[in-house]
Amino acid sequence: SQQGEEDPQALSIQEGENATMNCSYKTSINNLQWYRQNSGRGLVHLILIRSNEREKHSGRLRVTLDTSKKSSSLLITASRAADTASYFCATDPNQAGTALIFGKGTTLSVSS
């Protein structure tokens, strides 16, 4: 079952600009993760934020989590053409051992 909704569905920006993607989910979670997928390729794990965390940074990535609103955002700063990809949030349910549930994804296009 698909849990998350992401917006926007598609985002086009210029190199150097920031890109913000949002994710909403429906049930309680243990953690939320963001993945990148280049066209036709496998998933690349970007960052994990636990339910008791509000913000996390990794290089040019900044993730926030608001469990009261059941939402998360991924900010990519100073974007590059190589950031062009689809980005998915995935929620880890509050029941151990169950699968990650993916959002619908945001397709990011960064032009140089």
Next chain:
Amino acid sequence: GAVVSQHPSRVICKSGTSVKIECRSLDFQATTMFWYRQFPKQSLMLMATSNEGSKATYEQGVEKDKFLINHASLTLSTLTVTSAHPEDSSFYICSARELAGGHNEQFFGPGTRLTVL
């Protein structure tokens, strides 16, 4: 992180044939493995959860007789698409958790692209 492999990476078959996809955890034991399907320009949809030594649990709408899952060892799960049809063409991705009952990280295989002619 831990490594999950899939074989084959790409397969083309004729309609009506069966295709087997293997998913292996290379450097850890996976008591639980998951199979996802991804259609073009869509997200990953969970198909089933397999636990070593027991029957797989299928998500609603996934035909268990069409998508046979076997998790015979702690490092190998297989997905067999039986009597494949063009609508089964998709990107199939497996993943594995290291321990049952815990929130250990889930590791993903590189995916298998199935094309049914």
